[in-house]
Amino acid sequence: MVTNQKAEVSVDEDNPFAAAGENIVDLENGRPKDIPDDRLPVGRHFFNRPHRQSPYHTERAARARSRAAAVLPPEHIGAAQEALGSLIGRSNENYADATDHNIMSLAYACWYAEMGWAVADAYSFSDQGNACGKGKDGKVPLGAQWQLRATSDHAAVIAAWCGDGKYPPIESGGDKGKELPYYKPTYPRNISFVIPKGYWVLDADSREELARLEAEFGPLPDTVRSASGSGKGEHILFRTDLDIRNTASIVAKKIDVRGFGGQIIVEPSLHKSGGFYRWADGCAPWECEVARAPEAWEQAAFNATKSRTVRKSRTTSDKSSTKTGRRPDEAKARVSDAHGFENILATIGDQEGGAGFDSPVYRAACSWFSVHGHDAEASELHKTLRDAILAAQCDDDRAETRYASEDYLETRIEQAREYIADGEDNPFEPLPGDLGDETKTPEERAEGVTTASKAADIRKFFKALWRDGVDEMTKANVTAVIVKNTNLDKRRVQVFWKELDAASRKPQAGEVQEGMLTTAPAPDQTQYAADAVRTANEKTPFLFEYMEEPTIVRRGRIKSLDRPGKRHALGRVTVFQKLKGEGEMQHVYPPYDVVDDLFSSELSDFCLPLRGAVDTPFFAADGALVTTNGYHAGSQMYLDNDLELAGVSPHPTAEEVQDAKRLIVDNVLADFPLGGLSRQEIMAALDGETVPAVTHAVGLTLLPFMREMIDGPTPGWILSKPAPGTGASLLVKLLTTIGSGVPAPESTLPSNKEEVPKTLAALLQNDPTHIVFDNINHSVDSGDLASAQTARTYQARVLGKTQTIEVDVRSIFMFTANNVTLSKELLRRSIFIPLDAKVEAPEKRTGFLHEDVSKWVDTHRAELVHACLTLIQNWVAQGMQRSSHSLASFEDWAKVTGGVLEAAGFTGFLEGQEDAKALAADAAQENTNHLMDVLADYPDGTQFRPGGTAKFNSEKTVNLVDILNGEERAKIEPGDDKPDPIQIKSWGYSDYDGCYKTGARVRPGFEKLTRKPHRGRSGDGREYDLHFEALPDTKNKGVVFRMRKVPVSDGK
Template identity: 30%
Template sequence: MSAAPVDRLRLAQWFRDARGLSVIALDHPDAPIGTDPSQAGKLPIASWKAFQDARATDDNLQNWFGNGTPRNLAIVTGALSGVVAIDCDSPAAEKWADTNLPATPMVTRTAKGSHRFYRHPGASVPTKARIHGDGLELDVRGDGGYVVAPGSVHHTGFVYARVGPWPPVTKLPPFDVAWLAPATPEPKPATKARSFDAAPGADRDRLVARARRYLGSVPAAVEGQGGDAATFVVACRLARDFGLDRGDTLTLLSEWNARCSPPWSDRDLEDKIDNALKYGDGPIGSKVHEDRPGWRGPSTGARSTGAADADSGSAPTGDVRPLIESTDQDLPRVTAASIAALRTWNDPPAIFLYGGAPGRLDLDEAAAPRMVELDEHRCRHALARAASWQRPRRDGTMIPAMPPIAVVRNVLASPVADVGLPVLTRIIEAPAFDSSARLHITPGYSSASRMFYAPARGLVIPDVLSVPAAADVALARGLLLDDLLVDFPFTSDAERAHALSVVMLPFARELVDGPTPLYLVEKPTPGTGASLLVTALLWPAIGRDVAVLTEGTDEESWRKRLTSTLRSSPSAITIDNLRRRLDSAALSSAITTTTWEDRILGRTENVRLPVRCVWLATGNNPALSNEISRRTIRIRLDARVDRPWLRSGFRHDPLLVWVREHRPRLVWACLTLVQRWLAEGRPAGRVVMGQFESWSRVLGGVLDVAGVPGFLQNLDEFYDLADAESAGWRGLVERWAERYGAGPVGVADLWRLVTPEADSVFEPLAFDFLDDPKLSDRSLRTRFGKRLAAQRDRVFGSFRITAAERKQGASQWRLVPAG
């Protein structure tokens, strides 16, 4: 709601303590408890009869208004509060009250008029509607009644406002019981239908034929799916719009009724015709001449079925949604109708099965597509648009209603196979190849690829040839290497090849049958351009800045951040500016899987999320754990100057302006290189990286065909430099072999090799897991022993660490030749 917040707890206390009024809590339009939208914000949240005889306690008020749930407030009228309220609900009622009732200093301005308060006379004053006989919307709220209080919110957003000084009730003018004089009954309108233009003679046959064609386009009524309302609408169309007499209406309605499930009885059909003539809106015969040239008849008031007129063949102009009665208590039946309506409405789809759970495709504040959970609120939003929810009035006519929350929850609880949502694995923002090498270039969802293409407005990609010529390949390679990447100070061809593979990966991701590694953009000095490089590499595929994932402080925080990020179906996940050693079992697991499974925060259920993103990280000479380094390839930048951010003379400056302007051509270049690789039979890359074999073969093959050297040629160098822990173990094994040879040795002896005495020929070995000044020497040695046990059977250099026989209960270790 747009209304300013009101402290309803303090307001309720003021009404009770300063004015002696009894108050109760009502629902709020933001948290309604009923199904009728017009009553939202007016319904007591619980039984309120007790508060006609006793005022609410402090505990009552705190429970109602102090728990953060939005509530409206009501004043109980009658003897306890000492007030009677006149409810004026129209301008005419306001005018009558101004003329005939005394002025009062206690008034509430309402959405339609006012509540005027008067002093209770002492004698019983019944709550009564329509106290005046001229059809005025003028009601009395006396004993047993209540009115919505100032500060509350109407379902339209209007805020009830206090008018006047609101003195103590003893200062109000008294209510006069004479105002309750019996209202003069209004004469009921004749039930005979008013004809707009009767259809004599031959016109009858034409109208019957048109009406029969209309019925052929109307779906049959189905019990539990708004069948009652649908039949009333059809009766209105026949008896009122087409102006057919009762006999013809019953004949045609019976023909249509044969298709209904179950069919109505003849008596039921006659009742429907009676209700159509009595309660249907609009003049009789509004469609008598509708098919004649130049006819401009009045609009019909009968509720539209949404079907096209059978003569004109025009598109539906009414509500084509199925009708569902919100008051139907058969939950399985209403749920089935809701799911059927949702399936029909969800075409083209916006709601998907993502990660094993329903989700909705949304746009964030930057217009970036993302998946969000289909919770109760979003599901209710969808159901309200998928079907026309109605509830019957006493006269048999239908009025709008809200989808019941029980139905919403039952839809969400239904087996995914029953709901039948399309499965989504990935959102793309530029054309990409699917797993069958088909190019997904049409915006929207593809059931074959299970991808949704959401391009930026105005993005038009040049045509990609099925067999790109050598000149096309050269042009594409030049755009990427000599324009996009030319100004970055890569330290080798391998670094540049890896950077180019980042650009290519989103377009070829579905051709990779498995996980993809973490790309680490590292440099020795801040300001070298790592963050700019990441943005430039991802811009062709995504067309915007990518949100950054901050480092986790422990495994729990890593797990939560990864799950939260993957739930949105990101195209890329970037960990920017690493400041500490990157070591996370959760991150290691996420990188080497294609499906991430984790518990949903605050629930006992798990979610299984597809992992199709590009993984990137940046940092200044960052340290990595052994587990992370094995999942990483390096892109190293080094400008070899003291202040790299002061460099100038770039080919494209500023680079991102050029990238934005040339995004369509850059996308074309990536697609062209992948298409050329496909046309040549998908030759595999020559170097394979363990755990990422498919990625190595696909991206290595694409770059080989494009004539780009260096892919995966820097792995040994990178592992030696990045995996500082493994380097420490190698140093230890060398000392171990030199000092103890192949004999058994204990942790205490090895600890002296790690932290030698000052007069030792050995320097201390650096292990990050020992860099903790808070721990004592004994605690550090214990930690070292546990990490040593984790290295069992690992090979370092020429030796393998193995377990020896225990000595006096203590673990012993020995080195054996590798191989």
């Protein structure tokens, strides 16, 4: 950067935060490395010039001050100047310093307080660029008990910045109880927003991880967002009714959560990098509301809260109360086991005295099962081990990438469970004599081993010590004692320890036992790995190819494997070995060279093709009901179901079909005003009455279970309602719970067309059963959405990569909206299920069959799934007679779904759609037709300009903006009043102003519209085909549209 170049910042003489010094010629020669690159010029002959490292005399600081002047309400600027003006001042009036920053931060703090935000002043940086006090990063609030001190009281905020008061008492240390005075007003201050109950913040320092999570949990909605001062991270604010607290890197690496009682630093605070925190454009708290995060995101943050503390696995008892050789009958924790488990946990990690990760993790799991029993539910153990791993010192990233992974922990826990289950009949049966005296040291207990001891007791004694995590020295001491007191030599005693070590590396069922030396030729190692995976897949499918990526299925969800995940999957079925010592072979993890080479090859050579994964039984394309868990080669689907279902009759009786219909309609659908009908009218559908809304709602309910029977796309489902509170969102939650066990996450459909493809790509890559766009509050016209609904596959860009892949579109699209407006393309791709309570306040309705219908559906889901399967099986048993109904682009869906519904006795399929679609027709189309009628009144050859009336080729032009606003039409339309504007919002019509302000968006809209002829009817009733030619206007750097009118012949 040239040091004497003028800083490009906007300066306003009336700006109280205007940059100082920007017009002074910089005469300093050179710039040391520690001087900010964007430092503003500094002149000669001035006393108290800004320090070379001052963070307040930079272009970034100037921009922050200019932004403050532009956005801050004048009353808060005035209040800050009035409060601090007489207390502080610049060292040199020509240059900005911490004085300007404190006035600016106080003005912001007053504004936040007015919004109801609790704020506190925080450490910042001095004029020399040094961190103040404890605030090395400028992220720590000043004083003690800042959570209690944070306030939204205007006077209290000003008092804190002015140094007028005391901090709450110090809670610990030598100064415990002391109340220190506020820092002086000259002390540089940032702003801390203390997060109240009902809110949480996603603190994202990795764009890659954030993109990955959006692909997994769904896109984040528009909400209040802040960019950090470093420019590398952001804070994203959400509302919640869960108790979410602070966690670090539990949701994902470099993704933290700030919850109730936590705090974040906010605009215009200074970061240690010299940058300033600022709200993202359009996402400041005065520009948008704090939204609620999608359910999957919120649950992830809540789960992180629950798992943040290493929980005690059991309690210890008083040694003095334990009598040697006596145990209760029930499986209570032993003193040594309790201490052993905690001791083993303490050895996890690379710290001095630590034992690494793998061995202590496995031994801790064995210790836990020995106390709780091999059949104990291990979720608490899983959480405890994961927290201990993440809290341990680690010299690289293997703690997070490998040992804290779900795959690794589940594998090790199950191996420990099997080891305890197989190793001893009763792990709680006491050992005899000194061996069982847990009040003694291991060496003292070993004295109880004599020539009369049983081998089983010795082995059990060794196992108990091994579970307790004895160190190598203790092992050697115990071995020496036993060798001294028995006929066993040292080699034979050491066999006991080796057996335990070997058991800790016990291979899982299905593994290839033949080993491969890591010194073998590289191609041989890769071929061995491929053969091992192929062999294991043939026996028990576990590794798949989905979207050109290696994947596994975990709890009904497809999970792509990263590099450590690939290594772990390969390690399940291979045995790589290396020489250690004198001919001893050591079992090692697969070399990364082999992992990379194998998974860079053609995946189909060793992975099975996967189209999707479901957690609920389904019907295959041939009508076979799939209820067995695992991979199904015919459909290339994976079922991972834990729902206990009664058997479905191969030939359901009429009574079984009627019972199934009644269970669904009576308990789930009838309390919703489908088609504007009452419960009694809805129940009439069970008696053969034609109720289209009920027929379509049942069809939507059944669709997840018969999706594989439909060869092609399925339409989108619109649950439309005239007012909020009608119940569309609740109905969607119920139906998706029936189909997939949990309510489908609610996503936000972007109003910006360019964002729609990104949203679809992120959602479709997860292969969800349902994609739900809830509470749409804008007209929808998206070619990408229309394409996704009719295509068998969708071209999606892999998030975080330049790679584009084809995704199978199997998801069911669902939309809820009040008085939705759709384009023609989306209308013909949609099935409407209208809801209308026909009351002024639908949310206040009472008299429902189930007080908590969500809880009822969750409790009775197995019965509801059985009912759905029965209705579909009824159609299969009748010969799968396809319906005569048809719907363009969705022919197979119409024939299969119509067939199932007709076989069950539901009538009215595809009826009543035209009326619903007419209500949702895009008003923009009607308004463009109106515009064509207006243009038809102008003479042939008229030239229209999208803004302005400058002549073109010496001929007059007509301003399209004036026509749209009604001003031009007032000249040709009868009447004294100006006509109403023709509202086409995508062309720039403003609801707030009630008009078009400029032609900037009119031009592209009209240019697209006039690529083909349009018909218009003039005021005298004549019809014309209107053709438009776009003519470049190089003189005015614009475009002019010349109209040609062609009269429409009679009868044409």
